Amino acid sequence: MEYAPASGVLSGIWLLVAIPLASAAILLLLGKRADKWGHWLGVLAVAASFVLGLIFFISLADLEEGGRTAQQSLWDFIVVGNLHVDFGLLFDPLSGVFVLLITGVGSLIHIYAVGYMEHDPGRRRFFGYFNLFVAAMLLLVLGNNYVMLYFGWEGVGLASYLLISFWYTRPSAATAGKKAFLMNRVGDAGLAIGIFMLFAYLGTTQYDEVFNSVGGLSSTVTLILGILLLLGAAGKSGQFPLQAWLPDAMEGPTPVSALIHAATMVTAGVYLIARSNPIFSANQTLQVIVVSVGALTLLMGCIIGAAKDDIKRVLAWSTVSQIGYMFVGVGLGGGAYALAIIHLLAHGFFKANMFLGAGSVMHGMHDQVDIRRFGGLRKYMKWTWLTFATGWLAIIGIPPLSGYFSKEPIIAAAFERGDWTSWLFGLAALLGAGLTAFYMTRLFVLTFHGPERYTEDNKHPHESPYIMTVPLMILALGSIVAGGLMVWTDVPHWLEPVLGPEVEHEAVLSHSLITVLSLVVTVLGAGLAWAMFRNGTALEPQQAGVVVTAARRNLYTDAFNEAVFERPGIYLTRALVYLDNKGIDGLVNGIAAGVGGSSGRLRRLQTGFVRSYALSMLTGAVLVVGAFLAIQLGWLA
Numbered sequence: 001m002e003y004a005p006a007s008g009v010l011s012g013i014w015l016l017v018a019i020p021l022a023s024a025a026i027l028l029l030l031g032k033r034a035d036k037w038g039h040w041l042g043v044l045a046v047a048a049s050f051v052l053g054l055i056f057f058i059s060l061a062d063l064e065e066g067g068r069t070a071q072q073s074l075w076d077f078i079v080v081g082n083l084h085v086d087f088g089l090l091f092d093p094l095s096g097v098f099v100l101l102i103t104g105v106g107s108l109i110h111i112y113a114v115g116y117m118e119h120d121p122g123r124r125r126f127f128g129y130f131n132l133f134v135a136a137m138l139l140l141v142l143g144n145n146y147v148m149l150y151f152g153w154e155g156v157g158l159a160s161y162l163l164i165s166f167w168y169t170r171p172s173a174a175t176a177g178k179k180a181f182l183m184n185r186v187g188d189a190g191l192a193i194g195i196f197m198l199f200a201y202l203g204t205t206q207y208d209e210v211f212n213s214v215g216g217l218s219s220t221v222t223l224i225l226g227i228l229l230l231l232g233a234a235g236k237s238g239q240f241p242l243q244a245w246l247p248d249a250m251e252g253p254t255p256v257s258a259l260i261h262a263a264t265m266v267t268a269g270v271y272l273i274a275r276s277n278p279i280f281s282a283n284q285t286l287q288v289i290v291v292s293v294g295a296l297t298l299l300m301g302c303i304i305g306a307a308k309d310d311i312k313r314v315l316a317w318s319t320v321s322q323i324g325y326m327f328v329g330v331g332l333g334g335g336a337y338a339l340a341i342i343h344l345l346a347h348g349f350f351k352a353n354m355f356l357g358a359g360s361v362m363h364g365m366h367d368q369v370d371i372r373r374f375g376g377l378r379k380y381m382k383w384t385w386l387t388f389a390t391g392w393l394a395i396i397g398i399p400p401l402s403g404y405f406s407k408e409p410i411i412a413a414a415f416e417r418g419d420w421t422s423w424l425f426g427l428a429a430l431l432g433a434g435l436t437a438f439y440m441t442r443l444f445v446l447t448f449h450g451p452e453r454y455t456e457d458n459k460h461p462h463e464s465p466y467i468m469t470v471p472l473m474i475l476a477l478g479s480i481v482a483g484g485l486m487v488w489t490d491v492p493h494w495l496e497p498v499l500g501p502e503v504e505h506e507a508v509l510s511h512s513l514i515t516v517l518s519l520v521v522t523v524l525g526a527g528l529a530w531a532m533f534r535n536g537t538a539l540e541p542q543q544a545g546v547v548v549t550a551a552r553r554n555l556y557t558d559a560f561n562e563a564v565f566e567r568p569g570i571y572l573t574r575a576l577v578y579l580d581n582k583g584i585d586g587l588v589n590g591i592a593a594g595v596g597g598s599s600g601r602l603r604r605l606q607t608g609f610v611r612s613y614a615l616s617m618l619t620g621a622v623l624v625v626g627a628f629l630a631i632q633l634g635w636l637a
Helices: 008-012 017-035 038-064 094-116 125-142 148-165 171-204 207-216 219-237 245-251 254-263 265-275 277-281 282-305 311-332 336-364 382-396 400-415 420-449 466-488 491-499 511-533 544-550 555-604 611-630
Strands: 068-082 083-091
Touching: 008 038, 008 068, 017 038, 017 125, 017 148, 038 094, 038 125, 038 311, 068 148, 083 094, 083 125, 083 148, 094 125, 094 254, 094 265, 094 336, 094 466, 094 491, 125 148, 125 207, 125 254, 125 265, 148 171, 148 219, 148 245, 148 254, 148 265, 148 277, 148 400, 171 207, 171 219, 171 245, 207 277, 219 265, 219 277, 219 282, 219 311, 245 254, 245 311, 254 265, 254 311, 254 336, 254 400, 265 336, 265 491, 277 282, 277 311, 282 311, 282 420, 282 544, 282 555, 311 336, 311 400, 311 420, 336 382, 336 400, 336 491, 382 400, 382 420, 382 466, 382 511, 400 466, 544 555
Parallel strands: none
Antiparallel strands: 068 083
16 A cells, blocks of 8 residues: 555654653653652653554544555655665554554553552663653554664664563573563564565565565565564564563563563564565465464463463463464464454453553562462452453453454464365364463462462452552453454454455354354363362472473473573583684784794893994804805805
């Protein structure tokens, strides 16, 4: 589609990024002088961006259908030879819904963080990082070319590192931040090389120019290009094989977990593939790879999540799994692009709801995170229990909550690919629904129901203050109505100018049968968990079978990364250091020592005595005369 210049109200879309960025600069540069009010400035900045985003979204909806775009070029960012990159923004149906999600859910998380971080001495700095993160994420989704996307992409990576390792005095937090930063660099390298390829083959990085020209690329080029973009997406969204950083990011404060794992950073990969849909739709093999990554990751997330006892890590692996469903959607192409975006929006509500609910539980339980040490919290934390229950029912897909309207259509679409992969991907998605119901019910029951299993440190659980529970109530309402509301307002039709029309496939199973099967496996999974854990669980890890043991060890993915990448990297580094010290430095130091030693010995010839110099001159003269005589006599002929 062609992008029209921004005009009227939409000419102010740059403010969406500028306001939280300016707030971050104020909070970080003023230092302690902003401690008393800095957190409220951070909240107001994101709330202002949400209000502006809503105004722009309504203005976009008023435009003529098919021309709902607003492109704004602020200045020339890079002009080198044939490379011309604008510092430009694009507000269209896709970026518009992301702006509302980021700023809307982000505002609620900011409000919650005011109460959660109340006693933290670094609260002002925390909100500065928070605003920086939101500004970078908005730039990522609003950029009108791949370079602007990458600029925001790296900004998100930096801000996430600062937030995950916010409590940097804890070794675990510092390590988690470094792990997230390094693993994301792997994906970012793939994205960067992909952008280089776009310029090399198409001579541009502008979205409209790239998408209009991608049809001229060979299938091999589109496959390689798509895999590079997918690598970047997998890194940011915590998908196989770059998923290991995401659960460790739980070392940051709980509002960080909610912001990163619900509405923003982890959705960046889904946005990248959805925005690049002309590239991915041009190659069937590439689509199969994307769906395979999503299907594998969603099952891995479910299996590992079912074996974890840390409330935040269970939710983190749940995020890995749910993003896997979104990758399945964007990989299926056609109308499934829109289905993935709908699930992304619904996920933003119910997952933020549950992460903040987990923070509320931790607040009332003196930072305890082990669900084996909870139980019976429903009596003491009624609002947290009620709001968490809506998130639980939404994520497992119970109608009429949002997850039913967002996840079940993806399962149906997986059965409608029209080839042999329909059964493979469809059954994987269906199995994931049952496993999701099992491990999320286990989490819910062990936390809020059954016998009390508290320790001496948290015998008196209590409800969180209203500044924390009110955002939970709003997110719970979104968890209930968001899915149905998006179906009623026909979000796929709204996104059609960006994502293309829906493509019909021949289904191997009827939609009604898939719906019934999905509900059956969901109820079975939830019922099994309820039966197993309604009376609590053992307070210490028990001897387990092969699958549970593997799940507790993250299916040995961390061990694989350590054996294949970390240890060889350490040994290689040590070898290079040894070679540098003994080889390169040894050669340089040896030459220097040889020159120094030779100079010292030659210096001894310079005694300073005239008789010594006269003897040397006489000796030289005798040698020269002797040589001439030898030549004349033919001795040296």
